[in-house]
Amino acid sequence: MIKLYDFPLSTNARKVRIALIEKGLDFERIQIDLGKKEQKNPDYLKIHPFGQVPALDDEGFIVYDSTIINEYLEDEYPEPPLFPKDSEGRATARLLEDLRDNYFNPPFVEIFRETRSKPEGQRDLKLIERAKAEIAKCFDRLEKELEGKQYLAGSFSLADIAYMPNFAALERFNIPVDPKHKNVLAWIARLKARPSYAASAN
Numbered sequence: 470m471i472k473l474y475d476f477p478l479s480t481n482a483r484k485v486r487i488a489l490i491e492k493g494l495d496f497e498r499i500q501i502d503l504g505k506k507e508q509k510n511p512d513y514l515k516i517h518p519f520g521q522v523p524a525l526d527d528e529g530f531i532v533y534d535s536t537i538i539n540e541y542l543e544d545e546y547p548e549p550p551l552f553p554k555d556s557e558g559r560a561t562a563r564l565l566e567d568l569r570d571n572y573f574n575p576p577f578v579e580i581f582r583e584t585r586s587k588p589e590g591q592r593d594l595k596l597i598e599r600a601k602a603e604i605a606k607c608f609d610r611l612e613k614e615l616e617g618k619q620y621l622a623g624s625f626s627l628a629d630i631a632y633m634p635n636f637a638a639l640e641r642f643n644i645p646v647d648p649k650h651k652n653v654l655a656w657i658a659r660l661k662a663r664p665s666y667a668a669s670a671n
């Protein structure tokens with residue numbers, strides 16, 4: 470059976486949980502407790518050389534990095550398809566996954582780190598505001614990408630899945646989505662309604 474090295478609060482691990490659930494694949498979750506720094510244990514570093522979650526073991530084949538794991542799952546388990554077939558669609562999906570991984574998710578991580586261990590009065594509010602502004606910039610872009618579309622790359626795909634784990638943090642950290650971003654708001658509601666959203670929580 471597929472083994473997922475996982476941590477409930479990890480957004481990147483949840484990306485993979487959603488893909489596995491959408492593919493209807495059974496998997497065993499192996500918890501790597503980031504709070505206890507288990508990701509840096511020598512035994513785990515043999516699985517993930519950079520000491521992070523997620524990593525996946527498919528009958529002895531080990532792969533890490535959420536985006537690469539999800540592409541592996543698509544290649545190995547093509548049904549139901551979660552990636553466009555045409556080259557333009559594939560490039561669009563990859564660009565928007567890159568937007569999520571390198572521009573959208575990092576400000577969430579900054580807010581999480583700043584709020585996690587500090588009492589409210591000691592938090593760097595400027596840092597939090599800057600991070601929220603970075604997230605808003607990504608929503609500006611996504612609003613345009615979603616014009617006339619239900620999903621980012623045509624049909625529901627790994628590109629949409631990449632963003633789903635961050636939606637819970639919008640409420641948790643009071644990160645607003647501008648009401649003028651109607652396409653984004655409808656897209657978020659559409660994705661949250663998928664059974665894999667609830668089934669992948671925690």
Ligand SMILES: N[C@@H](CCC(=O)N[C@@H](CS)C(=O)NCC(=O)O)C(=O)O
Pocket residue numbers: 479480481482503508520521522523533534535536570
């Ligand atoms: N690019 C990697 C990033 C993985 C990553 O940042 N994982 C975080 C949890 S969401 C982690 O393991 N952090 C602990 C650490 O870096 O020590 C991916 O998409 O899988």
